[in-house]
Amino acid sequence: MLSVHSSVKMNLAKIDALDQNAVKALEQTAADALLSELKNAQVMPFDTGNLQNESTFVDYSQSQRGVVTLSSSTPYARRLYYHPEYNFQHTHNRAAGGEWLRFWLPGGKRQNFCRETFKENYRRLCRL
Secondary structure (H helix, E strand, O other), X not given: OOOOOOOOOOOHHHHHHHHHHHHHHXXXXXXXXXXXXXXXXXXXXXXXXXXXXXXXXXXXXXXXXXOOEEEEOOOOHHHHHOOOOOOOOOOOOOOOOOOOOHHHOOOOOOOOHHHXXXXXXXXXXXXX
């Protein structure tokens, strides 16, 4: 009969640090990366700049739970987003149109952007 014993000592401080780095990486991915990428891609409707620059923000209120939300606080954002058939002006943003997040959603040409950016941010924060 073969008997095996093992003991595991958990480094709770390191585990907590990894968890906190995951939250920071998530927040950085949403704010620094996705929101910047969205603005640089010039896909949001842009007339005065209110929707893109002042009224679109990242909500971090649930980041400890692993959820961040990209939100627009203007009453017309929803109407513009769900009506790509509108005739959007391209004076300021050359690719302006409805459904501006479609490139970063599943099936879009940038669908892996958030996942890859989060991995890079997490590795950098954890120094892996």
